[in-house]
Amino acid sequence: MAKRKSNEFLTEVELEFMSELWKIGEGSVRDLQACLPPQRKLAYTSCATIMRILDEKGFVDSRKEGKTFIYSPRLTKDTYQSRSLRNLSEKLFDSTPASMVARLVDEYELSENDLEEIRALLDRRRTDDAD
Amino acid sequence: MTLTNQIFDIYIDLNITLGLAVVLWVIAKHIGSRLGLKLAFPVQLSLLNTVLVLVFLSPLGVLAFAHLHSEGAVPAYMAVNLSDYAVSQYLRGGIALPAEEFQSLLGFRAWLTESIVTAAPGIGLGIAAAFAASVAFGIGKLFLSLTRLRRLLAESHHWRSHGRLVLKLSDTVATPFSARGIFKNYVVVPTEMLASPEDVKMVLKHEYQHIRQGDLVWEMVLEIVRPLFFWNPAFFYWKQEVETIRELACDQAVAERRGVDLKSYCMCLLRAAEFGVRRRQEQLGGKRVAIATVALLDVHKRLFRKSPANKLRSRVEALLETRSLRPHWSVLALVVLPVAGVILMAGVALQKPADWSQDRLMLSAIINLERLETINTLAQRPD
Numbered sequence: 001m002a003k004r005k006s007n008e009f010l011t012e013v014e015l016e017f018m019s020e021l022w023k024i025g026e027g028s029v030r031d032l033q034a035c036l037p038p039q040r041k042l043a044y045t046s047c048a049t050i051m052r053i054l055d056e057k058g059f060v061d062s063r064k065e066g067k068t069f070i071y072s073p074r075l076t077k078d079t080y081q082s083r084s085l086r087n088l089s090e091k092l093f094d095s096t097p098a099s100m101v102a103r104l105v106d107e108y109e110l111s112e113n114d115l116e117e118i119r120a121l122l123d124r125r126r127t128d129d130a131d
Numbered sequence: 132m133t134l135t136n137q138i139f140d141i142y143i144d145l146n147i148t149l150g151l152a153v154v155l156w157v158i159a160k161h162i163g164s165r166l167g168l169k170l171a172f173p174v175q176l177s178l179l180n181t182v183l184v185l186v187f188l189s190p191l192g193v194l195a196f197a198h199l200h201s202e203g204a205v206p207a208y209m210a211v212n213l214s215d216y217a218v219s220q221y222l223r224g225g226i227a228l229p230a231e232e233f234q235s236l237l238g239f240r241a242w243l244t245e246s247i248v249t250a251a252p253g254i255g256l257g258i259a260a261a262f263a264a265s266v267a268f269g270i271g272k273l274f275l276s277l278t279r280l281r282r283l284l285a286e287s288h289h290w291r292s293h294g295r296l297v298l299k300l301s302d303t304v305a306t307p308f309s310a311r312g313i314f315k316n317y318v319v320v321p322t323e324m325l326a327s328p329e330d331v332k333m334v335l336k337h338e339y340q341h342i343r344q345g346d347l348v349w350e351m352v353l354e355i356v357r358p359l360f361f362w363n364p365a366f367f368y369w370k371q372e373v374e375t376i377r378e379l380a381c382d383q384a385v386a387e388r389r390g391v392d393l394k395s396y397c398m399c400l401l402r403a404a405e406f407g408v409r410r411r412q413e414q415l416g417g418k419r420v421a422i423a424t425v426a427l428l429d430v431h432k433r434l435f436r437k438s439p440a441n442k443l444r445s446r447v448e449a450l451l452e453t454r455s456l457r458p459h460w461s462v463l464a465l466v467v468l469p470v471a472g473v474i475l476m477a478g479v480a481l482q483k484p485a486d487w488s489q490d491r492l493m494l495s496a497i498i499n500l501e502r503l504e505t506i507n508t509l510a511q512r513p514d
Contacts, residue, residue: 007286007302009302011302011321011322011323012323012326013322013323013325013326014322016326040326041328042325042326042328043328046325046326046328046331049288049290049300049325050322050325052288053288053300053322056288
């Protein structure tokens with residue numbers, strides 16, 4: 001088995017594959033290839049290479065069924081989202097998540113409903129912390 | 132003369148000969164552009180590499196020439212010596228300097244070499260210390276870069292291998308590049324590029340062409356000798372010229388291959404540049420591809436160099452320029468032979484004169500007479 005390479009983050013193309021894998025739960029290279037939009041025109045070998053890299057990086061588990069490898073995610077989408085946000089907050093917002101949220105609110109023109117949802121989330125968090 | 136002096140003399144001669152090679156190259160380029168002659172880039176690259184080999188082999192040529200001269204196999208008039216020529220010009224009144232000053236000017240190089248080699252207190256020690264420190268710094272930097280390259284290769288994902296060629300995928304590099312190990316050639320491609328199979332094909336053709344042209348070996352050689360030539364602008368000019376022309380030569384060779392569409396190739400370069408710049412910005416200028424590698428394109432700004440955008444523009448312009456000459460190798464030999472002759476003769480002319488010639492004896496006599504006259508003048512002065 002290839003040596004695991006430590007890299008906590010996904011490249012754009014790897015994220016595309018992981019997103020499909022999170023959607024279907026588990027699958028072979030062929031299954032993932034079928035999930036991609038037809039205009040992608042990615043060769044089977046390229047898809048297989050990307051999956052092998054994801055395996056090496058520890059993002060997926062693989063098991064052999066007959067002659068094909070079946071891949072399944074080793075971490076959930078939520079976990080990766082948190083990891084990416086933490087990284088973004090550390091690298092780009094000097095570890096001040098508040099400024100990251102402020103930028104998000106400014107840039108995305110959040111609706112009243114969105115803001116209400118965020119407020120409810122923060123309230124819930126505050127109640128949890130108080131307990 | 133000690134062995135250290137001899138080695139130092141050869142080193143200084145190499146630096147001067149390299150400077151001469153740069154002058155010859157610039158003159159040839161200027162004449163070519165005035166006459167409207169444009170050599171194909173692969174031909175220019177071969178010429179550059181051949182001249183560099185000639186420069187590095189010139190000390191051996193000088194040794195062979197000296198041997199043949201001592202055996203009487205070379206006519207005496209061919210053994211030109213710059214210092215002897217200067218003395219004869221002085222005696223003919225071509226140089227207006229007091230004899231003693233002229234003598235010390237002639238002996239300046241020998242004096243400086245001696246001071247540096249023996250680390251004589253003062254200027255000799257200063258230069259020797261600064262030189263040793265700079266060479267050590269250069270060697271240290273080279274090792275650091277090679278270690279970084281090694282780490283980068285180790286961290287990259289194995290993709291494919293064909294014999295001595297290993298293809299790798301990396302999450303961190305900004306542009307595809309090739310590098311040479313002791314036994315293997317490596318081509319590293321950003322993982323993102325897998326999403327564009329057409330670009331991957333073009334990029335691999337480009338990198339394979341670099342390997343075919345032997346660019347990885349030349350780059351390695353130039354990087355290894357760089358710490359020794361750190362103070363010589365001629366070396367940096369030469370290296371920059373090689374770096375520029377090898378990319379243009381590679382582009383030209385790839386674009387001429389069957390099945391390669393020129394427009395698609397240019398668009399591929401543009402996309403690679405776009406991706407590289409984006410990656411550079413994401414990493415805030417970090418993770419530059421280590422030295423001793425040959426990259427598809429440079430996306431980092433470098434001191435005294437054209438900006439990456441200008442370089443890319445020149446490459447696309449060069450690709451669209453189809454009128455270039457590819458002379459037969461025998462015509463090229465006709466160009467290289469005189470250059471080789473000039474480099475060899477320059478090497479011979481820079482050597483120290485073998486013995487006391489008539490002119491030198493005359494110069495020495497003039498100096499002694501001038502000294503006697505000074506002493507006599509002083510003796511006649513009333514108390």
